[in-house]
Amino acid sequence: MMGEVGASIPEDTEHAVSVSLPTWKANVGYEEGEEWVVSKMQTGYPRFFIHKSIKKLAATILSKYGRVGEDCMLFPSHSVANRCRQFMKQTSKSSPPPTLRILELVPRTKRETIISTGVSAVFFPAEEFKVAKQFWQHSGDGVSSRRAEYCSQELEEGLLVEKGALSEQFTRPAKGPKRYSRTAADVDFKPSSPPAPDAPDTSRFVEERFGRNLGVEFVGNAKLAIRRRIAGTLRSDVGLTDALALSREGGRDADLEEDDVYLCPSGMSAIFNSHRFLMEALGAKKSICYGFPYIDTLKILEKFGPGAQFYGHGSQEDLDDLEKRLEGGERFLALFCEFPGNPLLKSPDLLRIRKLADKYDFAVVVDETVGNFLNVHVLPHADIVVSSLTKVFSGDSNVMAGSLILNKKSSYYPVLKKLLEHEYEDNLWAEDALFLERNSRDFVSRIERINVTAEAICELLLKHPKIKAVYYPKHSPTKQYYDNCRCPEGGYGGLLSMTFYSMEDAMKFFDEVETAKGPSLGTNFTLSSPYTLLAHYGELDWAAQFGVESNLVRVSIGLEETDKLVETFARALKVLE
Known part of the structure; x- marks a missing residue:
C-alpha cells in the first residue's frame, strides 16, 4: 500500500486529493521544504498544492494577458475573484498597496449549455503570491483541476476570450472540447426540479464513468441525485436513476428537503461561505470557534x-465561560464546531449549545464531516450544517x-434563504459532480463496513502498553454528547487517533x-498520517496546550477486510515490543 514519496494516492490518479508521504522523515521533509521531498511531489491536497493542470492554465493566461512581474490565481467566477482581491488589499503589507486586477x-x-464555463484570474505582483495563496487555501473556492483542464483546451481552441473583447455580431459556433457531448437534454434543468419525463437514459453514465466522454447532459441530474442522497432516506445504496425517483419527502428529517442543500467546490468552501452569508445576513460580529478545529476554520x-473567541478544549468549562460572557452582555455572530472534532474526536454538547444560542441569539454551524450524516444527525441542533463531500461521501479520493x-426550523432560515437565493453560486464543476455522484452510490454500505472495522482497530490499540491514548468517539469522555445525536443505526465513524509515550515509538x-x-x-x-506534524508544524507548542500532541498519529479506516487490517496493525505494533 505504501507509495513512493510524492506519488498520488491512489496511485496513477490524475486528480487525486492525497499524496504519499510514507515515512515520518518524509513528512518533516515536506514541512521543511526539503528538495528530496518537494522535487518529487506529483500532486498534493488541492487547497495546499496547486495542481499541474491549474498551473498550466495560469501560465497560459499569464503569457497571453500578464504584465512583467505579475503572477495570477484562478477562480470559477468574477465574484470569487473579487473576494480574493479584497482579501489581498486588506492583508498585503506592501507599501504602496499592490496593483491588483x-x-x-x-x-x-x-451557448445554450448547462456547463457554466469560463475562469476569472486575479493578477498581482509575483511577490504577493503567498497572500493570494492564503485566500485559495482558506476559502476553498479556487478552480478545480478538472475545470482547469477543460478551460485550457477551450483557450487553446480560441473558445475562451476576455470579457467584452468581442463585437455582438460575431457568431462563430463554439463546439467546446470534444470529450463533452453538448446536448440540450438538460439545458433548462433547475437543481430543485424533478427530471423531465423524456430525460436521457441515465444508466449510460455507469459505462462512461472511467471514459473520457463523460456525458454532460447528466450533470443536472447528477447534482440533484447528490443533493437527494444528502437530504434523502439513505437507508440503502442508491443508483442515479433510483436517487432521482426518490420522493422529495421522507428523508432523515421531515423538514429537510433537497432545496435546502447547497453544493460547494470543497468542504472548506461550505464553511467559508456559511460564515460569509451569516455576516451578510446578520451583521459582522465576532464568532466562536468551539473545540480544537481543523486549522482553516479558525483562520477563516x-x-x-x-x-x-477560541475555545480550543471544547469543554464544559469553556461553555461555562461562554455563558458568563453572554450573561455579561457580549454578543456573537455564530458558534462553529465539528462533530466530532478532528483529530481528538471529542463531541461538543450540542444540546447545551443550542439552548445558549436560542437564549442569546447566535447561529450554530456544525461541521459533521467526521461523523457523517449516516452516523449522526445534528441538523436539529444547528442553523447550518456543513460537510466535506471530498471525504467518505466520495471515498475514491479523486474529487x-x-x-x-x-x-428550515432555524429562526434565521427566512433571511438566510432569501440571501442564498440571490447570492449563492453553484461553483461545483460539471465533471467533478459526475465523479462525485458515481462515487457516492455505495455510500451506505461503505459506512457500515468502515464503522465495524474502526471499532476493531480501536480495541486492538487500546490494549497496547506503549500507546498513551486512543481517541475515538465510542471511548471518549464526550461519548454521551455523541450518542445524543447518533442515528438509531449509526456507528462511531472511521477516524481515530493515537498518541505514544515516546516520539521514537510514534515514528x-x-x-x-x-x-x-x-x-x-x-x-x-x-x-495514516502524523496529523499534528502536517497540520500544525509551525505551531506545535500551541497545539500541544489543547492536548494535540506532536507524536499523534491519525488513522482513517478504509474498506479492507477487518481481520486483515487488524493483522496489519498488529504487525506494526510488534516493532514497539
Missing part, C-alpha cells in the same frame, strides 16, 4: 471579519466537493504500518 475569460459566444473566523444545509509505528500514508481522510483505503 481581475481578468474574466468567457465563452466566445453565448480570525481573518475574515471581526475575529473569533473535491462540499455541502451546506440550511435548517517507529508510523514507518512500519503498511497502509497508505498521506493527508486527507474518509478514503476507501486506510490512510
Whole structure:
C-alpha cells in the first residue's frame, strides 16, 4: 500500500486529493521544504498544492494577458475573484498597496449549455503570491483541476476570450472540447426540479464513468441525485436513476428537503461561505470557534471579519465561560464546531449549545464531516450544517466537493434563504459532480463496513502498553454528547487517533504500518498520517496546550477486510515490543 514519496494516492490518479508521504522523515521533509521531498511531489491536497493542470492554465493566461512581474490565481467566477482581491488589499503589507486586477475569460459566444464555463484570474505582483495563496487555501473556492483542464483546451481552441473583447455580431459556433457531448437534454434543468419525463437514459453514465466522454447532459441530474442522497432516506445504496425517483419527502428529517442543500467546490468552501452569508445576513460580529478545529476554520473566523473567541478544549468549562460572557452582555455572530472534532474526536454538547444560542441569539454551524450524516444527525441542533463531500461521501479520493444545509426550523432560515437565493453560486464543476455522484452510490454500505472495522482497530490499540491514548468517539469522555445525536443505526465513524509515550515509538509505528500514508481522510483505503506534524508544524507548542500532541498519529479506516487490517496493525505494533 505504501507509495513512493510524492506519488498520488491512489496511485496513477490524475486528480487525486492525497499524496504519499510514507515515512515520518518524509513528512518533516515536506514541512521543511526539503528538495528530496518537494522535487518529487506529483500532486498534493488541492487547497495546499496547486495542481499541474491549474498551473498550466495560469501560465497560459499569464503569457497571453500578464504584465512583467505579475503572477495570477484562478477562480470559477468574477465574484470569487473579487473576494480574493479584497482579501489581498486588506492583508498585503506592501507599501504602496499592490496593483491588483481581475481578468474574466468567457465563452466566445453565448451557448445554450448547462456547463457554466469560463475562469476569472486575479493578477498581482509575483511577490504577493503567498497572500493570494492564503485566500485559495482558506476559502476553498479556487478552480478545480478538472475545470482547469477543460478551460485550457477551450483557450487553446480560441473558445475562451476576455470579457467584452468581442463585437455582438460575431457568431462563430463554439463546439467546446470534444470529450463533452453538448446536448440540450438538460439545458433548462433547475437543481430543485424533478427530471423531465423524456430525460436521457441515465444508466449510460455507469459505462462512461472511467471514459473520457463523460456525458454532460447528466450533470443536472447528477447534482440533484447528490443533493437527494444528502437530504434523502439513505437507508440503502442508491443508483442515479433510483436517487432521482426518490420522493422529495421522507428523508432523515421531515423538514429537510433537497432545496435546502447547497453544493460547494470543497468542504472548506461550505464553511467559508456559511460564515460569509451569516455576516451578510446578520451583521459582522465576532464568532466562536468551539473545540480544537481543523486549522482553516479558525483562520477563516480570525481573518475574515471581526475575529473569533477560541475555545480550543471544547469543554464544559469553556461553555461555562461562554455563558458568563453572554450573561455579561457580549454578543456573537455564530458558534462553529465539528462533530466530532478532528483529530481528538471529542463531541461538543450540542444540546447545551443550542439552548445558549436560542437564549442569546447566535447561529450554530456544525461541521459533521467526521461523523457523517449516516452516523449522526445534528441538523436539529444547528442553523447550518456543513460537510466535506471530498471525504467518505466520495471515498475514491479523486474529487473535491462540499455541502451546506440550511435548517428550515432555524429562526434565521427566512433571511438566510432569501440571501442564498440571490447570492449563492453553484461553483461545483460539471465533471467533478459526475465523479462525485458515481462515487457516492455505495455510500451506505461503505459506512457500515468502515464503522465495524474502526471499532476493531480501536480495541486492538487500546490494549497496547506503549500507546498513551486512543481517541475515538465510542471511548471518549464526550461519548454521551455523541450518542445524543447518533442515528438509531449509526456507528462511531472511521477516524481515530493515537498518541505514544515516546516520539521514537510514534515514528517507529508510523514507518512500519503498511497502509497508505498521506493527508486527507474518509478514503476507501486506510490512510495514516502524523496529523499534528502536517497540520500544525509551525505551531506545535500551541497545539500541544489543547492536548494535540506532536507524536499523534491519525488513522482513517478504509474498506479492507477487518481481520486483515487488524493483522496489519498488529504487525506494526510488534516493532514497539
